[in-house]
Amino acid sequence: xxxxxxxxxxxxxxxxxxxxxxxxxxxxxxxxxxxxxxxxxxxxxxxxxxxxxxxxxxxxxxxxxxxxxxxxxxxxxxxxxxxxxxxxxxxxxxxxxxxxxxxxxxxxxxxxxxxxxxxxxxxxxxxxxxxxxxxxxxxxxxxxxxxxxxxxxxxxxxxxxxxxxxxxxxxxxxxxxxxxxxxxxxxxxxxxxxxxxxxxxxxxxxxxxxxxxxxxxxxxxxxxxxxxxxxxxxxxxxxxxxxxxxxxxxxxxxxxxxxxxxxxxxxxxxxxxxxxxxxxxxxxxxxxxxxxxxxxxxxxxxxxxxxxxxxxxxxxxxxxxxxxxxxxxxxxxx
Numbered sequence: 074x075x076x077x078x079x080x081x082x083x084x085x086x087x088x089x090x091x092x093x094x095x096x097x098x099x100x101x102x103x104x105x106x107x108x109x110x111x112x113x114x115x116x117x118x119x120x121x122x123x124x125x126x127x128x129x130x131x132x133x134x135x136x137x138x139x140x141x142x143x144x145x146x147x148x149x150x151x152x153x154x155x156x157x158x159x160x161x162x163x164x165x166x167x168x169x170x171x172x173x174x175x176x177x178x179x180x181x182x183x184x185x186x187x188x189x190x191x192x193x194x195x196x197x198x199x200x201x202x203x204x205x206x207x208x209x210x211x212x213x214x215x216x217x218x219x220x221x222x223x224x225x226x227x228x229x230x231x232x233x234x235x236x237x238x239x240x241x242x243x244x245x246x247x248x249x250x251x252x253x254x255x256x257x258x259x260x261x262x263x264x265x266x267x268x269x270x271x272x273x274x275x276x277x278x279x280x281x282x283x284x285x286x287x288x289x290x291x292x293x294x295x296x297x298x299x300x301x302x303x304x305x306x307x308x309x310x311x312x313x314x315x316x317x318x319x320x321x322x323x324x325x326x327x328x329x330x331x332x333x334x335x336x337x338x339x340x341x342x343x344x345x346x347x348x349x350x351x352x353x354x355x356x357x358x359x360x361x362x363x364x365x366x367x368x369x370x371x372x373x374x375x376x377x378x379x380x381x382x383x384x385x386x387x388x389x390x391x392x393x394x395x396x397x398x399x400x401x402x403x404x405x406x407x
Contacts, residue, residue, distance in 0.1 A: 202282030214293025236287030337389035
């Protein structure tokens with residue numbers, strides 16, 4: 074088990090590097106820079122800001138510095154000079170745990186500070202939405218499978234189809250209109266409301282969890298139906314075991330594996346927050362911060378948030394793999 078965990082953690086390193094590489098490449102394809110929209114700032118000031126944050130250096134490889142150090146300091150210094158670029162310096166600092174300053178704050182705040190401020194809000198929102206998805210989706214899928222082709226089954230299919238097919242921004246806007254026009258409730262709250270746990274989290278959390286709930290419902294239903302048809306279920310019933318024992322000990326336990334497989338990415342996706350839902354409900358979470366960073370070309374915030382999201386997804390997948398052995402002892406991580 075320890076060897077498995079070590080291998081999976083080591084496998085995360087090239088994945089995170091590849092994510093950073095692709096993110097940086099796509100980020101640089103967008104026109105403009107973090108200080109280009111500062112119309113009231115003189116070009117000389119923008120040049121100083123670019124020099125301060127290293128944006129005046131080449132994006133990928135610094136061949137000029139390589140040539141200078143090769144002739145003056147030798148090959149080892151030359152190699153270091155070759156990677157004295159925006160991407161090279163960022164990755165070097167990221168390995169040391171420094172995700173850099175945010176360009177929007179002109180260096181007064183770091184990316185780590187922003188993540189510490191916004192991630193707890195997204196975490197609370199994601200945990201509530203995940204709880205809603207599991208509490209509603211799992212029983213609904215089980216009920217539909219055990220009562221196949223009945224009104225319960227049709228109800229679960231209708232609910233899951235609606236939750237899976239209707240975009241979250243549509244259901245979010247509809248909920249905003251219903252709460253404001255019909256009930257006279259203002260669903261968009263002041264930023265201070267989100268600092269602690271409050272009822273304000275429930276409307277965006279339910280909308281955020283609808284898609285996951287629908288997916289869990291359908292996957293649970295199909296998994297239970299498949300297990301019900303297995304030979305060992307018929308054998309268990311032939312031995313005289315009651316329906317409750319067969320369902321709890323055999324059907325449900327063996328039906329959990331496909332559901333748990335999707336929980337790793339689902340948990341990471343819900344916890345990091347939905348960009349659309351946080352924007353619709355004005356939730357000051359990490360998703361909203363990420364959207365703002367894209368609009369302002371805040372390179373360090375974009376890179377740091379993307380790496381943070383990727384790390385959560387990777388850790389979620391590791392936890393899913395480890396949970397397999399707890400559910401089914403036949404599965405061994407080797």
